[in-house]
Amino acid sequence: MNEEVVGHRAQRRYLQQLLERGRLPSTMLLNGPAGVGKYLVARELAYALLCENGEYGGCEHCKSCALLAANNHPDLHLIEVANSSESSVASLRALLTVLQLRSFYGGARVVILRDADQLTSQAANLLLKSLEEPGARTYFLLTATNSTQLPATVLSRCQAWFFEGLSAEEIASVICRREMVLPAELSLEDAVVLADGSLENLDGLAAFVDAWKLLGISLDRVHAGDPLAIPVICKLLSSHKEQTSQILALIRILARQRMLHSLKTGAPSTRWAILLQNAIIAERLISTRNLNTQYVAHCLLSALLPNCAPQIDTIPRSHITLDQYVV
DSSP states (O other), X not given: OOSOOOSOHHHHHHHHHHHHTTOOOSEXXXXXXXXXXXXXXXXXXXXXXXXXXXXXXXXXXXXXXXXXHTTOOTTEEEEETTSTTTSSHHHHHHHHHHHTSOOTTSSOEEEEEETGGGOOHHHHHHHHHHHHSXXXXXXXXXXXXXXXXXXXXXXXXXXXXXXXXXXXXXXXXHHHHTTOOOOTTOOHHHHHHHHTTOGGGGGGGGGGHHHXXXXXHHHHHHHTTOGGGHHHHHHHHHHTGGGHHHHHHHHHHHHHHHHHHHHHHTOOOHHHHHHHHHHHHHHHHHTTSOBOHHHHXXXXXXXXXXXXXXXXXXXXXXXXXXXXXXX
């Protein structure tokens, strides 16, 4: 393969074992956060299925591997679902017609559906029969960031594999191996935390350094009992309306970082845990609801103030139900 797969050793080892034993499922769903390498794992498996020497990840010497390296193998079909033209009903119907014929090289055929959770209901329904009863030596590999968006009928036909975020050591090794130039004010340790287990986040680090620093200082002030720091975060959210999800993700990352540090030092961590929970819920809702960012910020941060401590033995419902703030 042209690009090295990072991490997920257990999943890849087990996939290789299933392939060697002839027990590889014909339809699999690789689910997990964006930027952790699900697509690369799917390609690695596809190379193994199509390599003439049967080497996992491809031998790089046979004719099939040469075609794969040139992205020109007729028995590998890569569908970018986010590209509406590639995942249109007409395109998928044409693909299914091709899959009814013999493979070009008489071996396996592989279909990779990248970002399958973005399939339209019509396209998903069109694929159902093929996912349930694929042709001989035909494999469907679906990748998804949020598998809950897939119809239950599709999920029931897939063997699900979950991929977690990359470890701090794996992220750090990628930064060093790529010789990435980090912003001067950002340490390697902060860059690893900010990446949040995703290689996809590394490319956009510089754009959020200032927000990262400001949020860290402001959250610590709120935690120390300064309510005047809350408007600072509200203003930050309001001034980054197009990046609200990213700002909420930064708050989530910082809350988790502070909570873990508190647990290590024995300091109280409950308020950080509540903020983490609130941020996770807000991230989920912000993508589907029209939320007022001012209300979201106050709802997120109110439990972080020390004077809320007596109320948080049982988490107040007002702190974790953001639906009431839909506008």
